[in-house]
Amino acid sequence: MLYLSPPHMSGKELEYVKKVFESNYIAPLGEYVDKFEKSIKNYTGAKNSLAVINATAALHLALRVLGIAQNDKVLVSSFTFIGGVAPVMYQGAEPVFIDADAYWQMDVNLLEDALKKEKPKAVILAHLYGQVGKIEDIAYLCKKYGVFLIEDAAESLGALYNGKHSGTFGDFGVFSFNGNKILTTSGGGMLVSDNDKWIKKAKFLSTQAKEPYPWYEHETYGYNYRMSNVLAAIGVGQMEVIEKRVKRKREIFEIYKKELGTIAEFMPEIKNSRGNRWLTTLLFKDKDPFEVMDNLYKHNIESRPLWKPMHLQPLFRNTKSYINGKSEAFFKKGLCLPSGTAMNDDTVRRICDIVKSV
Ligand SMILES: Cc1ncc(COP(=O)(O)O)c(C=O)c1O
The missing domain is CATH 3.40.640.10 (Type I PLP-dependent aspartate aminotransferase-like (Major domain))
Incomplete structure (x- = not known):
């Protein structure tokens, strides 16, 4: 896996x-x-x-x-x-x-x-x-x-x-x-x-x-x-390798973005910042993220929906929230893709091919 x-x-x-x-x-x-x-x-x-x-x-x-x-x-x-x-x-x-x-x-x-x-x-x-x-x-x-x-x-x-x-x-x-x-x-x-x-x-x-x-x-x-x-x-x-890991996470993100940039939007980076790109996360324009997730799983590849917002959790049904609908929309369209730093470029591209084929 x-x-x-x-x-x-x-x-x-x-x-x-x-x-x-x-x-x-x-x-x-x-x-x-x-x-x-x-x-x-x-x-x-x-x-x-x-x-x-x-x-x-x-x-x-x-x-x-x-x-x-x-x-x-x-x-x-x-x-x-x-x-x-x-x-x-x-x-x-x-x-x-x-x-x-x-x-x-x-x-x-x-x-x-x-x-x-x-x-x-x-x-x-x-x-x-x-x-x-x-x-x-x-x-x-x-x-x-x-x-x-x-x-x-x-x-x-x-x-x-x-x-x-x-x-x-x-x-x-x-x-x-x-x-x-x-x-x-x-x-x-x-x-x-x-x-x-x-x-x-x-x-x-x-x-x-x-x-x-x-x-x-x-x-x-x-x-x-x-x-x-x-x-x-x-x-x-x-x-001892934290900076190497940040660098590799960011490289993996760039490959995904290049390969999947026409079918998905990626989490934007705010000006003057550097994210560590812990997980590459995207929002599909048309694809159903859960269908993509199932297909990846069939190829022994783990992916995961985005965090389900807290204000939608049954536990917090009666909790006060200041809402604009954004995180709910992200949750519906989003997916986290494999982002392990030991992965090589070919593996990232293989994942992209499977995603595109769905
Ligand atoms: C945003 C966020 N907060 C808190 C935690 C909790 O961290 P830990 O598992 O080390 O308790 C995690 C991850 O597990 C997280 O992703």
Whole structure:
């Protein structure tokens, strides 16, 4: 089976994991956790970082540190994956969904409308499919209305706007290293922020909120969210090739665009930005994406519909949303194509031939 975005190792990971075994720091923490956190800081320019078990946990910590609690409203991208929304529910807070714009990212006008009417505490903005939208405008609006901005950069490690990394515009950013992301640690996440007090608090909460006593003393409850040294060693090996991976993802996108540009529209890239093209995603002009998906599957090729917008999910039937119809239309016409960086050009063209033949 040719998967959508399978892991692609650099070749160094096993060596680093071996070092972890030799040191016997198999248990949580150890030098590779520090190294992995440092490599993310160096690469993204974030001042502080915290390695955790996944991006969902990282988002949860951000909300908890910011004091988002029961009955608080959080404005969230509707066109996204549930992992970017579930932490709002963990906190007993109320999500309010904001639809997408022509770049498939959070719509600034709808956001401003909701900021005025809803009096939210925070915004969680997804950089969807590795793309940055109007992030500077959104960061400006959040400041203007006194609302925290959390960037769900789970899919967008390596994406830039005006040379600045996604995940570093807001109060917090989170990255995911799950199995299908541009880099993987098998499962993992990173919380970043320029505010060192917040990251210290998140670290405290991520290790069961233990007070500094010889015994276990607790004034509040925390979570068991820290990343293990073994997985961090994989992350260190992966970070060595991040720019190579972004380059290859973008090359794969260009081949698809050249081959399928007459039968489909591709997710546009906003001026002065560089997406990481985590997945090549398109909107068919005439073809039925589900028929294309079935045909690819018959050839042992995985493809996937776009994210079903949150405001259309049964779970959020009664949730307030600011909608313009865009993400619903994207969902109906769109498809994610295989975008694994180990794939060669001929394989990409073979996929295109099958798509064209449907
Ligand atoms: C937009 C988005 N947010 C959050 C997540 C959750 O990340 P994780 O699986 O690391 O918890 C993912 C991916 O899984 C995602 O694509």
